[in-house]
Amino acid sequence: MSKVWIGIDKSRSYRVYLTITTDMVEEARKIHMTTPLATAGLGRVLTGAGLMGIMLKNESDRLTVQFKGDGPAKQILATADGKGNVKGYIANPDVDLPLTDKGKLDVGGSLGIGDLTVIKDLGLKEPYMGTIALVSGEIAEDLTAYFFISEQQNTSVALGVKIERDYHVGAAGGMIIQMLPDAKEASVDALEAMLADLPPITTLIDQVTGSGAGKSQSGLLRDLAEAVFGRMPEEYQLEGLDEREIRWNCDCSEKRLSQALMTIGKKDLTEIIEEDGQAELQCQFCLKKYHFDKERLEKILEDIS
Numbered sequence: 001m002s003k004v005w006i007g008i009d010k011s012r013s014y015r016v017y018l019t020i021t022t023d024m025v026e027e028a029r030k031i032h033m034t035t036p037l038a039t040a041g042l043g044r045v046l047t048g049a050g051l052m053g054i055m056l057k058n059e060s061d062r063l064t065v066q067f068k069g070d071g072p073a074k075q076i077l078a079t080a081d082g083k084g085n086v087k088g089y090i091a092n093p094d095v096d097l098p099l100t101d102k103g104k105l106d107v108g109g110s111l112g113i114g115d116l117t118v119i120k121d122l123g124l125k126e127p128y129m130g131t132i133a134l135v136s137g138e139i140a141e142d143l144t145a146y147f148f149i150s151e152q153q154n155t156s157v158a159l160g161v162k163i164e165r166d167y168h169v170g171a172a173g174g175m176i177i178q179m180l181p182d183a184k185e186a187s188v189d190a191l192e193a194m195l196a197d198l199p200p201i202t203t204l205i206d207q208v209t210g211s212g213a214g215k216s217q218s219g220l221l222r223d224l225a226e227a228v229f230g231r232m233p234e235e236y237q238l239e240g241l242d243e244r245e246i247r248w249n250c251d252c253s254e255k256r257l258s259q260a261l262m263t264i265g266k267k268d269l270t271e272i273i274e275e276d277g278q279a280e281l282q283c284q285f286c287l288k289k290y291h292f293d294k295e296r297l298e299k300i301l302e303d304i305s
């Protein structure tokens with residue numbers, strides 16, 4: 001479970017969503033046995049999707065964030081809902097590339113040229129869908145562009161995953177700064193100036209967790225908010241607004257996977273029954289396997305007919 005701290009500045013110019021997701025990203029790494037590069041990409045997408053889920057109006061709303069490119073990672077996808085449930089996967093968990101010139105994990109290179117699609121199911125007849133071309137494939141920059149282009153919202157997204165030498169997740173987290181409709185123009189300039197000098201978010205998380213041993217997650221998040229926004233002028237200092245939670249949670253079930261079997265069609269399903277006499281399906285999010293014996297498959301076939 002990762003807390004999400006939500007704050008608003010004194011002048012009501014911007015709202016902030018802030019989280020430390022070290023445990024959640026480590027859990028995803030263990031399930032998907034990802035390489036450091038894959039952990040960084042997946043961890044950033046999970047953290048970003050989790051924060052975007054919390055930004056949804058209703059708890060029953062859900063969204064899918066899909067990064068697709070011609071690079072070796074192929075695809076990174078995460079879904080999140082308004083209750084804070086998050087799950088995701090990377091198509092190629094073994095992806096590995098040399099570090100960039102700056103010595104960083106090359107998440108952008110692993111995705112290559114491609115696009116970002118966000119699908120929001122807000123309980124309306126049709127889901128909302130927005131697609132943009134990837135800016136850099138570094139995830140945070142792409143999400144910032146998505147908000148601007150597809151939702152006409154001025155936001156700034158920062159995401160980070162630090163991998164330790166033994167490949168486990170040392171620190172992960174993110175923040176979304178959302179400009180409000182009545183934002184003072186000077187607040188935009190002040191934020192830009194502050195962000196230009198800001199160390200990577202994982203460095204700041206390391207600092208607050210290092211000095212805040214024994215502190216609660218809420219306490220650490222307040223320290224993190226102070227480490228970032230304490231740099232802002234007095235009139236744009238933050239006030240706490242709310243606290244929420246996000247967590248890794250896969251809600252797959254035999255019923256859900258049998259619905260997937262229904263969509264493959266009568267002909268293919270008949271073929272599986274005759275040739276294999278059984279089927280095994282795996283949830284792509286949590287990798288749990290579901291076994292369908294002949295009798296169960298015949299029942300599904302009957303249901304389609």
Ligand SMILES: [Zn+2]
Nearest residue numbers: 250252283286
């Ligand atoms: Zn699952």
